[in-house]
Amino acid sequence: DAKTTQPTSMDCAEGRAANLPCNHSTISGNEYVYWYRQIHSQGPQYIIHGLKNNETNEMASLIITEDRKSSTLILPHATLRDTAVYYCIVRVAGAGGTSYGKLTFGQGTILTVHP
Amino acid sequence: SAVISQKPSRDICQRGTSLTIQCQVDSQVTMMFWYRQQPGQSLTLIATANQGSEATYESGFVIDKFPISRPNLTFSTLTVSNMSPEDSSIYLCSAPGGAGVSEAFFGQGTRLTVV
Numbered sequence: 610d611a612k613t614t615q616p617t618s619m620d621c622a623e624g625r626a627a628n629l630p631c632n633h634s635t636i637s638g639n640e641y642v643y644w645y646r647q648i649h650s651q652g653p654q655y656i657i658h659g660l661k662n663n664e665t666n667e668m669a670s671l672i673i674t675e676d677r678k679s680s681t682l683i684l685p686h687a688t689l690r691d692t693a694v695y696y697c698i699v700r701v702a703g704a705g706g707t708s709y710g711k712l713t714f715g716q717g718t719i720l721t722v723h724p
Numbered sequence: 725s726a727v728i729s730q731k732p733s734r735d736i737c738q739r740g741t742s743l744t745i746q747c748q749v750d751s752q753v754t755m756m757f758w759y760r761q762q763p764g765q766s767l768t769l770i771a772t773a774n775q776g777s778e779a780t781y782e783s784g785f786v787i788d789k790f791p792i793s794r795p796n797l798t799f800s801t802l803t804v805s806n807m808s809p810e811d812s813s814i815y816l817c818s819a820p821g822g823a824g825v826s827e828a829f830f831g832q833g834t835r836l837t838v839v
Contacts, residue, residue, distance in 0.1 A: 643827065652816050652830030653767065711757060712828055714767040
C-alpha cells in the first residue's frame with residue numbers, strides 16, 4: 610500500500626469547514642483513498658473513500674486531485690464532536706483477496722474543533 | 725455496516741498472566757483483524773484471522789505471544805500471553821463490512837493495563 614503524509618495537527622472553528630489534506634504521491638492506479646477517524650477512546654470509524662472522482666456522503670466530501678497524488682477531506686460544518694484523529698489510508702479496494710479489510714495506519718491528523 | 729462487540733472493554737492485569745479478548749461480529753465474515761494501539765501511537769496490525777486456518781501474523785508479532793482463535797465466521801479471540809507492562813495498549817478487532825463492501829469496521833477496543 611502507498612504511504613501517505615498528513616499534517617500532525619489542525620484547528621478549526623465550530624461551524625466552519627474543516628479541510629484535511631493528505632499527500633499520496635506514490636499511489637498506484639488501482640489504489641483507493643480511504644479516510645477514517647478515531648474519536649478519543651473509541652475504535653476507528655470509516656468516513657469515506659474514492660478512486661479518482663470526488664465523493665460525498667452524509668459525513669464528508671472527498672476531493673482527489675486529477676493526478677491523484679493528493680486529496681482533501683472536507684467536513685462542511687465542523688462540530689465539537691468532530692474532534693478526532695483523522696487517518697488517510699491508500700489501499701487496493703474490493704471484496705476478496707488477502708488485503709481485504711486490512712489497513713495500514715499512519716500517524717494521522719489531530720483535528721481540534723473549538724467553540 | 726457491521727457491528728463489532730469486544731469484551732472486556734478494559735482490564736488491569738498482573739505481569740506474567742494472560743488475558744483473552746473476545747470479538748463478536750453481527751454478520752458472517754471470512755477475515756477478522758486484530759490491531760494494537762500503544763499509548764499515543766497509531767494502530768498496528770497484529771494478525772489476520774481466517775476461519776478454518778491458522779492466523780497470519782505481521783512482522784514483529786508471534787503466535788506464542790498472541791495466540792488467536794477463529795472458531796466460526798462471527799467470532800474470534802486474541803490472547804495476550806505472559807504479559808509485561810510493555811503490553812499495555814488498546815487492542816482492537818476489525819472486520820470488513822460484508823459482501824461487496826470494502827470498508828472495515830472496528831470494535832470499541834480493549835484497554836489493557838499491565839502492572
